[in-house]
Amino acid sequence: MYREKYEFWLNSSYLDDEEKLELKNIKDEKEIEDRFYKDLEFGTGGLRGIIGVGTNRLNIHTIGKTTEGLSRYLIEAYGSNISVAIAYDCRIMSEEFAKAAASNLCANGIIVNLFGTLHPTPMLSYAVRELKCKAGIVITASHNPKNYNGYKVYGEDGGQVTDKIANKILSYINNVNDFSEIKRMDIKEAENRKILNIIGEDIDKPYIEKVKQMVIRKDMVSSCGKNLNVIYTPLHGTGNIPVRRALKELGYENVFIVKEQEYPDGNFPTAVCPNPEDPKVFQLALELAKELKPDIIFGTDPDCDRIGIIVKYDDNNYRTLTGNQVGILLTEYILSSLKELNRLPENGVIIKTIVTTEMVRDIAKDYNVGLIDVLTGFKYIGEKIKEFEQWQDKKFIFGFEESYGYLAGDFVRDKDAVIASTLICEMALYYKMKGINIYEALINLYNKYGFYKENIISIELKGKEGCEEMDTILEYLRHSMKRTLGGVKIVKKLDYKLSIEKDLVNITENVIQLPKSNVLKFVMEDKSWFVVRPSGTEPKIKLYFSVIGNSFKDSEEKMEILKQNVMTIIKDAKC
Known part of the structure; x- marks a missing residue:
């Protein structure tokens, strides 16, 4: 079948000579199959x-x-x-x-x-x-x-x-x-x-004007924004002009750019994978930080919908924050600021995805704000905002996902790193004026709510065989999983394909009111959990993990045990 398609394309009058030459030069039959099997x-x-x-x-x-x-x-x-x-x-x-x-x-x-x-x-x-x-x-x-x-x-x-x-x-x-x-x-x-x-x-x-309106503490930003020192890298992408424009118009005068990554370049010469989730893309920014001593470093991906940040740990050291950590920090900052200014809506809601940290649930509860889970993908957060608009029953405050996507306001319906960059700078400035840095603010949250830790493993499964292997893994977990993992009871199993949430302790079932998706989530007796999900955009199966500890060390140890136990099951499923 794939060979027929290959020959059809090779002989089509709609392909130019260069395209046909590309096809003729393929020597590997597997390559031809991968290009045309679907x-x-x-x-x-x-x-x-x-x-x-x-x-x-x-x-x-x-x-x-x-x-x-x-x-x-x-x-x-x-x-x-x-x-x-x-x-x-x-x-x-x-x-x-x-x-x-x-x-x-x-x-x-x-x-x-x-x-x-x-x-x-x-x-x-x-x-x-x-x-x-x-x-x-x-x-x-x-x-x-x-x-x-x-x-x-x-x-x-x-x-x-x-x-x-x-x-x-x-x-x-x-x-x-x-x-x-x-x-x-x-x-x-x-x-x-x-x-x-x-x-x-x-x-x-008008877009930049709307972004500027998202500032919560306007007087603080306009009068003190010049006191914040920032290093920003667009990672050769589209964020360079709008991010810098928004920050400049808000009064942030000390925004320094990583020159080697400033201008658009689809070859990404300084970042093989231009992903702000990857600490390696910030190496040049960290070199610049030795000279400039910024309060914060951040970078946006090529289409500027994701943002990753690095924060000052002490006078000479910086630490990379995860997407979940930035999300809980922004949630706390936004809710506390709105409450202090008497602007917190009674029907306010935070939205997160099912693979995003549960720590935000505790924060939302403290501010008497609702929290809604949606499937992985920011499109589902946008869908909820549309529903709120139609029904006028809830007010969207903030939404985020673990993969470094954030949104405040409703004039955009997708994750927005331009908006996020202004909120992150505002938050950094606020804590600086209070005499602490963002990392210290994060530790305060951990001390209050527990040391939540999340992690992710991606297993690459290329080609036709990879797709089949992915299906095998999910079907094994769906039908053959035991009731314990590493000696810890599994208390809930959520099957988003079948739309069933099973309480394995009380032996009850509930309908999951979300669109069907081939995703499984297992919740343990100690509140740890893991999710198995095929990527919707890449030939990968993704495993998400979460644990709660009473210290960094405790949560790290629990995470390693959980990952090892789950990976053992995945290997069994593949056999």
Whole structure:
């Protein structure tokens, strides 16, 4: 089957000579199989894959097929007067893919609002809402290595499309059977016919103004912002201009940039994997810190929706914080500040994902604020904000996920590192004015609520065999798990595919009121837990772990034991 597809592409008149040469030069049969054994999957986040020629690769043709399907869906759903916003990041082929998508939409009679230069993902979300578009597209592969790119689809609310709509779009994509069905219009012609609009400052300025409005302690920031010393690295991505602009306009005068990582570069020469979750990407920033002695260091990923921070530990040392740690710090700072200023809403809610730290539940409870769990993926947080807006029964305050994504406010419906950077600076400034650093503030939280520790292991499972192995592991855990792990009782099993939560102590069952997803969560008698989840965007299975200790050492020891016990089960499942 894959060979037939390979030959079809090789002989197609729609491929140019360079693309055909790429296919002819493949000598490894496994490589041919991997490129053609399936179509690149369109999930709830859209497409993500390796750039190259083939059905299981990201290229002009897979972009064209996906956009043709999206166009047909939009025309069926909305009829006429449809507009779509498109943004792209710094990655290889991002601009070309964005224009290919624009070309198809315009050829289908859909008005396109295309950013004229690279922009962060959250600004696309804002543009969809501001311009009252029916959909949005952003070309990015987030923090993946340079050989990846992606195509994310947003709904008219500015949030990533979730399961129901994604499945509808997929049905239209699957009905595009031939290259000849993919419509195209010359970009210049589209501009001349006013079907294509180039956007930029008309969106940038109001967006930055909205970001600045998220500041809680405005007087403190405006009068004392110049006292905070910051090192920022955009990691060769899109955050450089909007993050610096927002901080500068707020009055942060001492923001220093890691020069080697300042400008956009899809080859990511100083960071093989431009992921702010990886401490290695901050090596240059830490070198600069020896000279500048900043209060805080932070970096954003290529499409500027995630942010990682490093904080001062003592006079000469810095420590990397996890996404969970930043999340609990921001939650505490935001809630305590709103309460102090009598601005804490009675129906306020914090939203987190099911793999995010439970410590935030304790914090929310102390402030009499609700906490809601959603499936992994910020799209589900955006979906909840939409529900709050429709029902007017709850007020969204803050949402975050363990993978370094944060959001406050509702004018964006995706994680936003521009907003997060301003809140992190405000928090750092507040604690500095109080005579402590962020790390000391974190220790205060641990002393109050317990030493929560989280960890993650990713197991890479490539190709067709990898997908089959992933299914085997999940089915083993679903049906063959014992009731204890390392001598500790498992008290709850949550199966998000079957939508069943089993209480293994009282032998009762509850329905999980979340969309179905092939994810399992096991909760232990000592409140530790682990989650097994296939990645929705990468050929990986992810294992999430959480424990609570009475000290750093205690929680570290418990974490190692939990991970070892779970990995033993995973090995058994693979056999």
